[in-house]
Amino acid sequence: MSRIRNHTTSDRIADAVIYSVLTLFGLITLFPLYYVFIMSVTPYSEVLRNGGFVLLPSTFTLEAFEAIFSSRTVPQALKVTIYVTALGTLLNLVVTTLLAYPLSKKHIPGRNAILMAIVFTMLFSGGLIPLYLVVRATGLMNTLWALIIPGLVSTFNMLIMKTYFENLPPEVEEAAKVDGCGDVQTLARIVLPLSAPIMATLGLFYGVGHWNAYFAGIMYLSDKKLYPIQVVLRNMIQTPNINQELAISNPMLLQTLPPETIKMATVVVAIIPVLVIYPFLQRFFIKGMLLGAIKG
Missing domain, CATH: 1.20.5 (Single alpha-helices involved in coiled-coils or other helix-helix interfaces)
Incomplete structure (x- = not known):
C-alpha cells in the first residue's frame, strides 16, 4: 500500500x-x-x-482602430485578403483533392512515377526568378490570381490527404460501386463526407498561408488597391510617414496617436480572424493530422 x-x-x-x-x-x-x-x-x-511599457492600462481607447478603419487602405486590404483567402483555400482544397484521390489508388498506372515527380518538388525547386518569369509570361502580374495560382497545390498537404484517403475503409467505396456509383460520384457522395477532419485541417493550413502571405504581393503586385493586409502592414512598418501609407480621412487623429500605436492596432486587425476561426476547427485538427500522417 x-x-x-x-x-x-x-x-x-x-x-x-x-x-x-x-x-x-x-x-x-x-x-x-x-x-x-x-x-x-x-x-x-x-x-x-509609464515609460512606454504598460501591462494593464487604467483607461482604454479605440482611437487607433478608428484611425485605421477611417483610412482607405486597411479596409480595402482586408477585403482583398478575405477574397484571396476564401477563393484560394477553396481552389486549393479542390485541386489537392482531385490530385490526392487518384494517387491514393495503387492500381492507377504510373502512380509511383507521378508520386516521385511530385515529391521531387519538395526537395528541389525551379527558383524564384524562373517562378517570376512564369507568372509574368502567363499574364498574372498585377492580378489577384498571382496570389493564388502559383501556390495552388502544396505537396506536403497533398501527401497528407492521400494518406488519409488510403486509410478509409475500402469496403465503403466498394459498396458504392456495387450500387452503380462511378469514381466521381464515389468521391463526392462517399469519400468527401467522410473526410471532414482532413478537409478542415488542410483548409486551415491553406487559409492561414493565404492570410499571412506577403511576399507574393510584393513580387507580383504594383497596384496598391490590390495589396493584402500583410503587405500594407509591412509597408507601414517600413515607411516613416503613416499618413502617406494609410491615407487617413481624418488627419487630426494622427496628431494624438503615435505611429507605433497605429501599427499595433493594424497587427491586431490582421491576427484576430485567424484566432477567431481556429477554435472552431480545432476539434478536426488533431484527428485530421493523425489520420492523415499515419499509415494504418
Missing part, C-alpha cells in the same frame, strides 16, 4: 511540474499578443507616463 501511495504522490508531483512548465510556456507565447493588443488600446499619454 505504501508503494502505491508513494507512486501516486510522485505522479501527482510530476503532473504538477509538467502543467506548470506548459503553463509558463503558454504565457510566454501569449504575452507578445497580449502586449500588442494592450498597446493598441492604451492612450498615448498613459504610455508616456
